[in-house]
Amino acid sequence: MTGRRQLTLIDDAKMDQLGVAAFASLKKEAELNKDPAANEYVVCVTAAILQVIPRDHGPKDGRWEVLVFEDPTPNAFALPGGKIGVHTGMLEVATTPSQLAAVLGHEVAHVLLRHGNERMSQSILADTALNTASVAAGVAAPQYQDLILGGLGVGAQFGVLLPFSRKHENEADEVGQIFMAQAGFYPAEAVTLWQSMARTEGQGPAQWQSTHPADETRIARLQANLPKAMREYEAARAAGRDPRCEPPPDEWVNPEALP
Numbered sequence: 001m002t003g004r005r006q007l008t009l010i011d012d013a014k015m016d017q018l019g020v021a022a023f024a025s026l027k028k029e030a031e032l033n034k035d036p037a038a039n040e041y042v043v044c045v046t047a048a049i050l051q052v053i054p055r056d057h058g059p060k061d062g063r064w065e066v067l068v069f070e071d072p073t074p075n076a077f078a079l080p081g082g083k084i085g086v087h088t089g090m091l092e093v094a095t096t097p098s099q100l101a102a103v104l105g106h107e108v109a110h111v112l113l114r115h116g117n118e119r120m121s122q123s124i125l126a127d128t129a130l131n132t133a134s135v136a137a138g139v140a141a142p143q144y145q146d147l148i149l150g151g152l153g154v155g156a157q158f159g160v161l162l163p164f165s166r167k168h169e170n171e172a173d174e175v176g177q178i179f180m181a182q183a184g185f186y187p188a189e190a191v192t193l194w195q196s197m198a199r200t201e202g203q204g205p206a207q208w209q210s211t212h213p214a215d216e217t218r219i220a221r222l223q224a225n226l227p228k229a230m231r232e233y234e235a236a237r238a239a240g241r242d243p244r245c246e247p248p249p250d251e252w253v254n255p256e257a258l259p
């Protein structure tokens, strides 16, 4: 999708397995949000994004799963194998459907661009104790768990954190903004989202914020990409793509979860 050459030592089926396994352990550790309005809303925005992504890059069976986690930190992630998680705290920062679409477009872009595979492959090469062939074959072995979770970007829950590189972030921003526009979400809201992110930064530990700095460079790049994204948006609207996802009413917020 970017035309860039990538080092990917792990095959896609193995990456999918790793993503599915990491998601299963997250499900066990974390608390799921049971509010129907919040879940319907997140599913609605996710489904609109998934409708426009290239079919040949996602999970083999084309099926994705999205869950809302009861967690006040503004975090969201997508894993190979078609697994997506959104924290309730993200709904406090991404306050409109288009802003949530910007977050999800970005996260799904990381997966489709094989960024996790590239990061793991780079870690493998950097670790001289590992032999690339044996790792590619046995990467699911317990001793590689930290590397895998870090490479997938969900390590913080388990005490490992490997931020995506600036290059990966730029690619996911650019491709993600196009995805949201193609789905019929207003792409200028990606800029608004990152401006809100910048305002809430430093209010406590949050994985997404520490790995996704909302700096001026990022915001300027999203603004520069906007004319291209707007053309996609106009085309999507002309084609009748107008996702109507209803954000949950304020009452769904659990007052005890607020600071």
Ligand SMILES: [Zn+2]
Pocket (backbone or CB within 6 Å): 106, 110, 164, 168, 169, 172, 212
């Ligand atoms: Zn990212």
